[in-house]
Each structure stands twice: as C-alpha cells, then as structure tokens.
Amino acid sequence: MHLKATRRLPSLIALRAFEALVRQGSTGAAALELHVTHSAISHQIKKLEEELEVALVERHGKGVHLTSAGRKLSQLVNGAFEQLRDIQTALPTATPAGNLRIACAPALLARISGMLERFLRDYPDVALHLLSIEHANQGVDMVISFGDSEVEGQRIAALGDILYFPVCSPRLLNGSEPLRKPRDLARQVLLHEDDGYDWSRYFLAAGIPSLQGRQNIYLPDASLTIGAAIAGAGITISDHILAGEQLAQGTLIRLFDIQFPAPHPYFIIMPPRGAKELAKAFADWLVRELELIERVG
The missing domain is CATH 3.40.190.10 (Periplasmic binding protein-like II)
Incomplete structure (x- = not known):
C-alpha cells in the first residue's frame, strides 16, 4: 500500500503525534512527552490517516505496530523532525x-x-x-x-482560551459513590482555590445552580487543589494547562462533558x-x- 500523493501539507500536530508515538513505542509515552491525553494521541493518528487516506497503525495487541505505509511515513517524518531539531544549531545567529x-x-x-x-x-x-x-x-x-x-x-x-471542568482521581471515580452525572457531585467533597466562585459557575453551566457538595475544602491556590485531587481528597475545577500532565499520566481524569470559560x-x-x-x-x-x-x- 502506498501513501496517497497530495500537494496539501498534512497536519503538523498530527505528524508530531505520529513521530512521538513511533519513537516512544506507546501511546502513553507519547502522550506524556507531548503533555496531552492518551485519547488526544489516538485522535491525531486517526486524523492523519484520514488526511492521507491510508492506514498507518495496526490496532491490535500492545505496542506500536505500523503498516507498510506507516513504516514508510515514519522514515520520512523521522528525518524531517531531526532536521527541524537541528535548525537552531545550524543557524549562524547567537543563542540568547x-x-x-x-x-x-x-x-x-x-x-x-x-x-x-x-x-x-x-x-x-x-x-x-x-x-x-x-x-x-x-x-x-x-x-x-x-x-x-x-x-x-x-x-x-x-x-489561550482556557476552559474549566471538574477533575478527580480515578480511585474516586471508582469509589463507593458513583460519578455518572453532575448531580452526583452532591455526594462528594469539593475542593476550592477560591471562595466557591468556580464551582458555582460550573453548576450554573450544568443547569443545576442550587447544587452543593457534601463537604468543602478551601485551599490557597490551584496547585494545592490539584495535589489534593490526585490524593483522592475530593474533586476540583481545573483545565488542560494546569492539569495537563496529570491528565496525560492518568493520575487525574476529567469528569463529564460540561465546561465553562475561565474568568481571567x-x-x-x-x-x-x-x-x-x-x-x-x-x-x-x-x-x-x-x-x-x-x-x-
């Protein structure tokens, strides 16, 4: 099978995800390197396959198994990214x-x-x-x-245009109290880095403005609420920038599909x-x- 000839440049983000996947040998390692989620890597690979109209990865078993087209693309992409990494050292200008x-x-x-x-x-x-x-x-x-x-x-x-959403430890998701819909948050401990404004905006976006958590923990800043969420102490509001590494590693997971824009x-x-x-x-x-x-x- 041959790669489809095209004059349109494929998505560079998708190519970067493919190059990281092949080089690292797993979706998890590639996601960790690029600070994104596992599903984001899979989405970009699928997007690249759709753009090129050819299968690149065989989806069975563990590890990365490339098709013949995937192996050919890997050779091309690896060389291209190596050249990109060498650009700075090749240029005569001084590095700050x-x-x-x-x-x-x-x-x-x-x-x-x-x-x-x-x-x-x-x-x-x-x-x-x-x-x-x-x-x-x-x-x-x-x-x-x-x-x-x-x-x-x-x-x-x-x-960026930062969007907020709830995150928690996988242990909490699989705990004794189910977390299937936003109303289930009424039986949970909510973590706050403010006076409750972020959670009130989330409940408003979810259509349940009067909902409250079972208990509340107030902390000085978002780094502490993220740490407490990882430890399973409760659920906090975060975003893909602040919690991106933890989401990629799986120490935090996003809850539900409702989000709202950060106020600042x-x-x-x-x-x-x-x-x-x-x-x-x-x-x-x-x-x-x-x-x-x-x-x-």
Whole structure:
C-alpha cells in the first residue's frame, strides 16, 4: 500500500503525534512527552490517516505496530523532525544566554516547571529563576499572572482560551459513590482555590445552580487543589494547562462533558523598562507549547 500523493501539507500536530508515538513505542509515552491525553494521541493518528487516506497503525495487541505505509511515513517524518531539531544549531545567529527571572502564579509555576526540559535543551547557556508571584514587582524579567492582577508592565500575550471542568482521581471515580452525572457531585467533597466562585459557575453551566457538595475544602491556590485531587481528597475545577500532565499520566481524569470559560486568562507581562531578548524567546516558546497542549488536548 502506498501513501496517497497530495500537494496539501498534512497536519503538523498530527505528524508530531505520529513521530512521538513511533519513537516512544506507546501511546502513553507519547502522550506524556507531548503533555496531552492518551485519547488526544489516538485522535491525531486517526486524523492523519484520514488526511492521507491510508492506514498507518495496526490496532491490535500492545505496542506500536505500523503498516507498510506507516513504516514508510515514519522514515520520512523521522528525518524531517531531526532536521527541524537541528535548525537552531545550524543557524549562524547567537543563542540568547544569561539569567532569566520569571515570577509566576503558583499553579502555573508548578505546571511550567515540569515542561522546561525542551527549553533548556534549546538554550543550554540559560539559567532560569522561577519565583512566586510575590516577586512580580521586584525587578524580574517576566511575570505570568491572571489578567486582573495589579502587575506593572505590558501584557504581550494571553495563554489561550482556557476552559474549566471538574477533575478527580480515578480511585474516586471508582469509589463507593458513583460519578455518572453532575448531580452526583452532591455526594462528594469539593475542593476550592477560591471562595466557591468556580464551582458555582460550573453548576450554573450544568443547569443545576442550587447544587452543593457534601463537604468543602478551601485551599490557597490551584496547585494545592490539584495535589489534593490526585490524593483522592475530593474533586476540583481545573483545565488542560494546569492539569495537563496529570491528565496525560492518568493520575487525574476529567469528569463529564460540561465546561465553562475561565474568568481571567493568564497573561505574559513584560516589565515597564522593556523586555530583553531572552525573555522574548521564552515567551514565544511558552505560547507555542501551551497552544499545542490546547489544540491537541
């Protein structure tokens, strides 16, 4: 079987998912590398097969078993992505170097810290200093915070159209109290990073505005509510950016199919004195990475 000849470029996101799947040898490992869910990888492979009108993966047994067309595409894609990875070292321009101080909201700080391996690989002469949001006005090179925060500087980019939904531990899903529909949340412990506003908006979106959980736990920030949800202490509201790694690993699962927009997006904020080149490079990298998570996840 031969790959369908076409002049239209296939989806680069789907090709990246296919390349990661073949290289890693499993859907789970590919999802972990790209910070997306298992189903997102499967969806992108299916999308690529539909675009090329040819089967690429044999769907039986464990591991990755390629068809003849899949093996041919793998050879082409692997070489192409290797060339893309070599672009930066091949270019004569200098790579930014030095120290980069970033103040960040707590939950996103925890999320970004788990994504930095690729950035540091591309910028080997950079030292990153990730600081809490309390340092936002203390001479940092960049701030990442909610849009309503009182931080001086220029807001240069918003980090996607964030949608919120409930997440919990798989152990809780399979526990004694069933979780089949939003009304089942009335028998559960709800975790909050605020005064209850996010959950009230979720219940409104679900058409059950008067619903309340059995008990409530209030925590200082979203990173702690995510940790408590992983431990099985209750159910929290999160999104594909903050909980993306846990969703990909399966330590958290999304509940139901109802979601609502976050009240305030995250913004990248540069200081009033202007942005240095290293900060601009990091901002561009972060926007690309989070856009990929949002589109694939």
